[in-house]
Amino acid sequence: MSPPLPAHPFANDLVQFLGSALLMSAFAMLALRRMTSLVRIFALQGVLLTLSTLAVAILSAETHLLFSAIFTFAFKVVLLPAILFRLLNRLRIQGEVEVLVNVPSTMVLGLAIAVFSFTLAGPISELASTVSKGLIGVGLASLLLSFLMMISRRKALTQVIGFLGMENALFFSAINATYGMPMVVELGVAFDVLVGTFVFGIFFFQIRETFESLDLKHMDTTSME
C-alpha cells in the first residue's frame, strides 16, 4: 500500500500536533493528584484520539478509520468516562491519589522513558510507510507513561485509568503505524475494554468489602488459607 499524498499541507502537522497533545495528557496523568481530574484527562485523551483518527482518515482516505473515529468517540469520550464518574460517586472516592514514588521523581523517570521510547522507535518508524510515522515514538512514549502511572499508584481505580490510558496509546500507535487494525479487531478491543471496566467496577466493590479499603497493598499480605 503506497501512502497517498497528504490532502492538505497542514494536515500532517495537525496529526503531529494532536499526537503531542496526547503525550502531554499522559504526562498530565502522572502529574495530577485529584481523581476527578484524572477521569477528565482520560476523556480529553478520547477527544484527542477521535480527532487524530479523523485526521488520519481524511489524510489516508481510508473509510474504515471514520467508523473507528465514531466508535472511539462513543466509547472513550462518552461511555467510559461516564462509567468511571459513576464509580467515583458510588465508591465515594474523593480527594487525592496516593502515590508509591513521589511525583517529581515519577516525572523525571517519565522523561527518561520518553527519551528511551523515542530512541527505540527511531529505526521502526524508518520502516513504516504511513504519513505520520514520526508519531510511533510518541505513541510508544504515551504507552509506557501510562504503564508507569499504573505501577506507581496505589489505589485500584487509578490503576484502571492507567490501563485505559495504555489502551488509548496503543490504539493511537496502531493508527499511525498501520492505518489501524482491522475493524473486527478494533471493535473486539473496544468491547473488551468496556467489559473490563465493568468487571473492574464490580471488583472494586469486592476489594473494598473484603479489605475496607481500595489500597492494593492489602492484597500483598493476604495469605492463602
Added chain:
Amino acid sequence: MDVGDLSLPSAILVEGVQIVLALLAAPILSGWIGFCRSVLSNRSPAGILQPWRDLVRLFRKETIVPEGTSFLFRVVPFLVFAALLSCVLFVPALVTDPPLAPVADAVVLVGLFSLARMLMAFGAMDAGTPFGDLGGRREMMVGFLAEPATLMILFTASLWSRSTALPAILHSLLGASAPFHPSLLFALLAFILVLLAENGRLPIDNPSTHLELTMIHEAMLLEYSGPLLAMMEWGSQIKLLLYLLIGTDFFFPAGLPASLSPGSLGAGLLFLSAKLLVAGAGIALIETLFAKLRIFRVPEFTALAYLLATMGFLIHFVLEV
C-alpha cells in the same frame, strides 16, 4: 524590513517610546488582572487604574528607612527597577527588531531577571527581620527551581532559528509555514507554569495575601515603604509585563508590525493590547480557579514545567526535523 539599520535619532525614539509605553502599561496591566479577578469572584472591581493610584500615593509619602539597615537596603529598589526596565529595551514589543536587541539575547534576559530577584532577596535580608529573611529564601528557592525550565523554554523556541537572539527567534516563527508547532505547545504550557511561579501569582504565591507566614514576594517588601516600595512594586509589574511580552512573542507572534509606518505601528499596538488583555484575563482566570499550593508542592509544579519544556525540546527533534 530591518529596523536594526535605523539612524541613531530614530533608534533612540523607538526605544524611548517602548520604555514609556512599558512604564505606563505595566500598572494598567496589573489593574486589569485585578479587575478581572474581582469580576470573576463577584466583588466590585476597583478599576483598572488602581495600581497607578497606589503608586502615586506611595511616591507622595516620605521615605522611611528602618534602623540598622545598610546602604544596600536603600540602593536595592533602584537597582531592581533599573535591571527590569533595561529588559524592556531588548524584548520585541512594538517592532520585531528593537535597535538594542543585538546587545542581549534570551539568556542575558534570564540573567537580568535573576539579578533583580537576587537583589530583592538581599534587600529583604538586609533588614534582618525574620519575615524578610523567610521571603527572600523562599523567593530564591522558587527562582532556582523555575530557572532551568525558563532556559529550556527559550532553547526550545530557539531551535527553529538556531539562535537565542529574540529577533531571530521571532523572524523564524513568523516565517514558518506550518501553523502547528507541537514543540511550542509543550513550551507554551511550561511557560504558563513558569510565568505564574516567577511572578508570584496564585498557585505559588498569593499576591494579595495579608498573612505573613504564607507570603513570598510580599514578605520581601514588608520593611519597604513610600517611594522605595513604589519602585519595587512598579518593577514587579514591569516584570509581569515583560513575561507576557516574551510569551506573546514566542507563542502568538502574529500581528507584529512589518514596517515602521504610523499605520502599521498603530495596528501593531492595537494587536498587542488585545493580546495582553486576553493574557491578563487568562491569568485572572487561573488565579480564580486554583488555590495556593503548599510550599513543599512547589518543586512538583516547577518539575512539571521543566519536564514539559524538555519534552518540547525532544519533540522538536522527533517530529519537526
